[in-house]
Amino acid sequence: MASTRAAPPIKLNNPSLWVTEGGFINGKFTKGTGTGTFDVINPGNGKVLGSLPEMTVADTKEAIQHAATALKSWRKTSEYERAAILQKIFQLQMDNAEDLAQIITAENGKPLADARGEISYGGSYFSWYAGEVVRNYGDVIPSLVKGVQNTTLKQPIGVCAIITPWNFPNAMVTRKLAAALAAGNTVVLKAPSETPYSALALAEILRQAGVPEGVFNVVLTENDTPAIGKELCENPTIHKLSFTGSTRVGKILMSQASGTLKKLSFELGGNAPFIVFDDADLDKAVAGAVACKFRSSGQTCVCGNRLLVQDGIYDQFAKKLVEAVKAFKVGQGAHDGITHGPLIHQAAVNKVQDHVDDAVAKGAKVLVGGKKMSVDGYFYEPTVLGDVQECAIDQEETFGPLAPLYRFKTEEEAIERANDTEVGLAGYFFTENIARVHRVSAALEVGMVGVNTGLISQAGVPFGGVKESGFGREGSKYGLQDWQQIKLVALGGL
Secondary structure (H helix, E strand, C coil), rough: CCHHHCCCCCCCHHHHCCCCCCCEEECCCCCCCCCCCCEEEEECEEEEEEEEEEECHHHHHHHHHHHHHHHHCCCCHHHHHHHHHHHHHHHHHHHHHHHHHHHHHHCCCCCHHHHHHHHHHHHHHHHHHHHHHHHHHCEEECCCCCCEHHHHHHECCCCEEECCCCCCCHHHHHHHHHHHHHCEEEEECCCCCHHHHHHHHHHHHHHHHHHHHCCEECCCCCCCCHHHHHHHHHHCCCEEEEEEHHHHHHHHHHHEEEEEEEEEEECCCCCEEEEEECCCCHHHHHHHHHHHHHHHHCCCCCCEEEEEEEEHHHHHHHHHHHHHHHHCCCCCCCCCCCCCCCCCCHHHHHHHHHHHHHHHHCCEEEEEECCCCCCCCCCCCCCEECCCCCCCCCCCCCCEEEEEEECCCHHHHHHHHHHHEEEEEEEEECCCHHHHHHHHHHHCCCCCEECCCCCCCCCCCCCCCEEEEEEEEEEEHHHHHHCEEEEEEEEEEC
């Protein structure tokens, strides 16, 4: 199979992971029925990394049908059989970790250190669900009716569709896929056009791990994304859709899926508050801000979008954060010593600039950064704004390396401002007051809270939001439940 492929443009120990044929349907790589191609751009230099076939709605229907056929046998495998396959996938991902990281950096741009961390994190979902699925217990429920025994069964939902974004090309897929497969479902993935090579590499790993044909399928497109998304929503053979992306697109998909009443799980936009109280450990808070706000150059859905800092320590915190940001080394992710890479495309750069210009026009001060970088690729200077007033950032997710600092006076004010948004994915705060830990954790209108930490994602904990950040949970035992049906069996005549 590898011999028919174009040589990888990057050095890989296992060239079979650089897939160039096209998507993945029924256990085989295929260009599908489309006639065009789309280019994948390396955001670190703006150059074409490679081209892949445009697939079609007809290809999507074919993938769905193969997934439906594969479901008949896959759903009957035991939890122990599926656990063994998941563990094999995990081992293959770890064995090929460096190559997978190199692919991420090439198409996404993030520094290799971050890409390596993503591969470890993404792989952990296969390992974790390999353990969790064999503890997929049902219940025996006491009966009000004499002679009847009530039990519950947990069963797969069926054929499931997954739509993932480009910012974590491996982990966004594995977080959904591991749970879906563990529960006994089959999957059709619509891969992001910005980072398709990581999804195809994962398909190759599943193939090598012995996942049966049709259990996992990958459809590629750039131009037909709305049409293929619509097909995944409206096709009655699909019984669940899991989507990570913007709130705007989530609302469109939810409307399209309503005709078949699919089960949905959506992880949508965020606008995370990052609160630093005056009793915080400032060094911890600055380290948390760097990890939370600037990881992947600010291109994470849970990164701090609004940094609220109490008056008493505002100046100290701002000074320490600026010093930390000045120490960043920005450049192409594959180069040695790089701490922060590019944004995904020019539109992302322009959005950061728009947010900076808007905030400055309304009174904010640029403390460091504040402009596009005059280099090849899609780079923006890591930026800190001080004394930010009411502006577009208040309600819009920047998704870039911009840290806006807002002053506040009281705990009540901080909570009110933190919750003054239509979304509620994650929130963070720093304090050494144990009573405040409990008060503020309960008061923040978000699905996840980080206290004295800027990193909250793990395979064993639930990931998801409230309000217009979506619904459903990924990771943890709750994530497995989101891919299952619960069936009551009431056995009478006993």
